[in-house]
Amino acid sequence: MESTTIVFVTLLTIITQRKHCAAVDVYFPTTSVKFNLPINEESESIFSKIPLAQFQVLRMEDNRLASDYLYSLEQNPLLRINSSSGEIYMRTDYRSPNSSATFLVTAFPRDQPDHELLNVSHLSLEVTPQPLEEYCSELEHICFWSSAQYTIAESHGPYRRKDFFEPVLIGALNSRAAKYLCPHVSLEYSLNAGSSHFVLKQNRLYTRQTLDHDELNGLNAKAGQLQARITCTVKLSSRDQRKFSRILDIKLLDRNDNGPKLQESSSKFDFYLEQPYFQADEEAGKKVIYVDKDTLEANAHLVYAVHNDSHGLFRPDCHAYEADHTGRPHTIVSCQLRFSRNGVFRETPYCVSLEARDLTIVSRVDAMSATANVCYHINLSKLHESEQELPQALPLRARLHRIFESEEFNGDSAGRSL
Missing domain, CATH: 2.60.40.60 (Cadherins)
Structure with missing residues (x-):
């Protein structure tokens, strides 16, 4: 059985400014994450030890990990966060929400002078409780988040060169430990479209090459977006397997890197x-x-x-x-x-x-x-x-001298005196 979900998002633009306001220094490549989760002792035994997810910010300048940032998760009775790594776990003393609950993850500089405005980035997590039996019968939740937005900033400056390129993690497709909730289940992922720009490593999507917004813009079905089609095969037994596919639109952030x-x-x-x-x-x-x-x-x-x-x-x-x-x-x-x-x-x-x-x-x-x-x-x-300007007669008995001998020549850039 195969089901397909198509997610459409629009092009975003980031402007890095040197004057008048603070620059956008970092960003979360994965945002607005929604997922279903069975909340019981079994899930707590798994996700209190293995992270549900990990979210870290990248530097706008070079798309590399911003190691000098810390992470916080607003106080709640269900989840906790490792402030250094951005890993999110279930609390051992968890309390289940009665319905969907949204939590905010914030990244902020580790060291910042008190007199400066705090430059922070956010992403939201929406958790929907679901009974374990329903969760495992639907299976697609094991493969993918219910929804998520993926973003990547275009390569900039020397990082456009192939010898400077390093794969950039755009984000995970789901919680890698979700499969442990359903017994006798194994997962395999395949990238069916978008392999010229992206590469898949287990359940994580990376860039394959440098990306230039101006070169790629308009070369896809929707201008300013890059698409990746991913298939997840859930193996229940040697003879029973199910496939689920997602077509992801990855937003390519445009930099102001071209002059008129x-x-x-x-x-x-x-x-x-x-x-x-x-x-x-x-x-x-x-x-x-x-x-x-x-x-x-x-x-x-x-x-x-x-x-x-x-x-x-x-x-x-x-x-x-x-x-x-x-x-x-x-x-x-x-x-x-x-x-x-x-x-x-x-x-x-x-x-x-x-x-x-x-x-x-x-x-x-x-x-x-x-x-x-x-x-x-x-x-x-x-x-x-x-x-019209009338010609003027030269004064009598004037001493002849070379033109420009003593005066400073003033004119425009073409050398014309006005």
Whole structure:
């Protein structure tokens, strides 16, 4: 007999910020765990010695175990926790709840100054009491949690390299000692889909290789998710066995590890204006488009600036939105330069730089900003005679000297004096 459960979850995004607020340092790769449990002397004799579960936090920076964190479980009459290892046991003096009960597991730094805000991570455990006879007759509870959410942060920086890779434990599929509750039962697991990204070791799911959100996003049936299909075979005898399958959606956390880039291959933009006169808020040329591989939520701190605008003529009017027409959600920024005041051009060309910068990017490799070099070519023949600058006569008996001999040359980045 075979039953299939499909769990759908959505893409989450984690933004690591260097300013304005504390960074997300650690996370639980397994959260929102629900399971059924016979609560009697037999289960107590097993789970007071063998852990029901173990939950530990990983560092966002490198997906490795955060060994300097401790764990606590809110006070309750059923379960206890090993504060160092995160292992959860049944209490020897347990009292059974009358119905489902939810407990909160918290991870917090082992050493933290008193004056600093405590940075903690949480996960919830929901336990539903069930008679032993029902538990063993259904059998699927021996194989899998009733439900759980699995998460993995994308590989970052040098840990994307194969020579730095170490398998990351995403989580267990169930309590490894659950099979002892039902006599004459053995379990075997097999990974039927997702083997290119994951590997199964007994009842634990690990990563097989480095994972990049931007490369993998959109390559699966549901954008931003990685799937693993696992089959559990319960052997009751040499001739009697049952199979249960789960399709798990593993959430891949996106880091803000890409800077904006210009959509065009060239960074030079030439715009031609027929009139030298302009008014405040008018569009100046066409839009400049930037693209960023990260999702819009990860790009929460993009800023824009106009440089080398010696006469203060322009302001950037930029809008970011998320596009997923390719199946890979990414950010597009549309920037329109607008005139900041009324005025008139008296020279051509007039060149400025438009920069898009990401203030919170966590990568030290990728560029944090992209710059468009914009030049305006103006038809000065339509300039009214009264608006034109008149040539000035040189003073008589002036001593000739070499240009720039004694003055300091000031200009924009292209070397033009304004």
